[in-house]
Amino acid sequence: MEPIDRRGFMKSMAGTAALTGSELAAASEQPSGRPVFLATWPFGKSANERAAEVYHRGGSLMDAVEKGINVVEDDPAVMSVGYGGLPNAEGVVELDAAIMDGTRHRAGSVCNLHMIKNPISVARQVIEKTRHTTMAGDGAFQFAMKLGFQPQQLLTPASLKRWLEWKTNPNRQTFWLNPTENHDTIGLVATDGEGHMAAGCSTSGLAWKIPGRVADSSLVGCGVYADDRAGGASATGDGDIMTNYCTSVTIVQLMASGASPQEACEEILRHMVRTDPSNRSAQAAVIAMSNRGETGAVCMNPQFRLRYALWKDGASQLLDGKVLYD
Ligand code: GLY
Numbered sequence: 001m002e003p004i005d006r007r008g009f010m011k012s013m014a015g016t017a018a019l020t021g022s023e024l025a026a027a028s029e030q031p032s033g034r035p036v037f038l039a040t041w042p043f044g045k046s047a048n049e050r051a052a053e054v055y056h057r058g059g060s061l062m063d064a065v066e067k068g069i070n071v072v073e074d075d076p077a078v079m080s081v082g083y084g085g086l087p088n089a090e091g092v093v094e095l096d097a098a099i100m101d102g103t104r105h106r107a108g109s110v111c112n113l114h115m116i117k118n119p120i121s122v123a124r125q126v127i128e129k130t131r132h133t134t135m136a137g138d139g140a141f142q143f144a145m146k147l148g149f150q151p152q153q154l155l156t157p158a159s160l161k162r163w164l165e166w167k168t169n170p171n172r173q174t175f176w177l178n179p180t181e182n183h184d185t186i187g188l189v190a191t192d193g194e195g196h197m198a199a200g201c202s203t204s205g206l207a208w209k210i211p212g213r214v215a216d217s218s219l220v221g222c223g224v225y226a227d228d229r230a231g232g233a234s235a236t237g238d239g240d241i242m243t244n245y246c247t248s249v250t251i252v253q254l255m256a257s258g259a260s261p262q263e264a265c266e267e268i269l270r271h272m273v274r275t276d277p278s279n280r281s282a283q284a285a286v287i288a289m290s291n292r293g294e295t296g297a298v299c300m301n302p303q304f305r306l307r308y309a310l311w312k313d314g315a316s317q318l319l320d321g322k323v324l325y326d
Contacts, residue, residue, distance in 0.1 A: 031194055031292050038188070040201075041236070043078050049311065049316050052311050054067045061197075065120075069200050069201075079204075080185065082118065082119070083117040086162055088205075088213070095114075096109075096204075099198070100220060101226065102197030102228045103196045109220055112136050116151065122140060130143075166207075185235070189232040191291060197289070199233070228291055230256035233252050233264070236287075238283045241282050245268060250268050251288045255290055261294050264288055269300050281303070299321050299323055302323050302326065305320065
């Protein structure tokens with residue numbers, strides 16, 4: 001990315017050329033004192049509602065993010081996250097998740113986790129119980145076992161049927177440079193209204209991925225990031241692209257340089273297209289929230305429209321993200 005200082009970044013933004021970042025920040029609303037929860041996709045609505053409930057019952061912001069995401073991980077009807085998620089090319093469900101506390105500036109994540117339906121909770125325990133940040137594969141599974149997580153089969157009859165249909169199709173597409181189906185990650189960004197941020201994401205990853213593939217959702221700064229000094233962000237879509245752009249930390253850094261969440265979300269997707277025009281057709285969408293509770297949500301194109309969920313002042317809504325390129 002071209003170097004962007006605060007003034008330079010704001011000059012690149014239509015309608016804000018006259019403002020420096022600090023001027024813009026000063027003009028923005030102050031923290032409201034009330035929590036806000038922002039999540040990807042329609043299933044994010046029940047995640048936000050659970051997060052708000054946990055928070056209002058005295059849980060921490062991190063508890064709220066974790067328990068909110070658990071709702072989607074537990075739902076077998078969501079075939080891109082947790083239990084019932086579509087498996088890898090060998091029929092094994094491999095889960096990725098990450099969670100970050102923007103106050104402690106501390107993240108935990110797991111990748112290639114098998115047989116545990118709540119990877120976000122294991123990722124949380126990486127923060128709370130260890131000095132590590134990321135646990136992978138069998139080591140992550142053994143770690144979860146030590147902490148009392150229960151192993152279970154994560155394929156459902158519906159996801160097994162989908163995998164068998166794919167596997168027995170002689171013309172099937174694979175990820176050996178021949179991209180296949182899409183999927184939707186749950187990403188949840190939260191503030192307590194006092195400037196504190198937390199964010200998490202969880203996914204079963206791309207359906208039929210090559211076993212062992214790790215992408216943005218378990219890579220801190222790619223699928224998720226939170227920093228009280230600016231805000232939080234999460235990405236959904238093609239995690240291989242999201243990883244190449246360190247998408248979430250870049251959004252948060254753009255906000256730290258004075259961009260609004262919406263401007264920061266648009267800028268990272270534009271940067272993807274500037275560096276590789278073929279990304280214009282990518283499955284890519286992002287959400288972001290400032291530490292003042294302002295939000296942004298953008299998708300790259302109409303083929304991957306982002307419907308997202310916002311919980312604010314007790315109202316739980318589904319909204320459409322901006323489509324950047326028609
Ligand atoms: N965005 C999640 C993945 O590609 O695995």
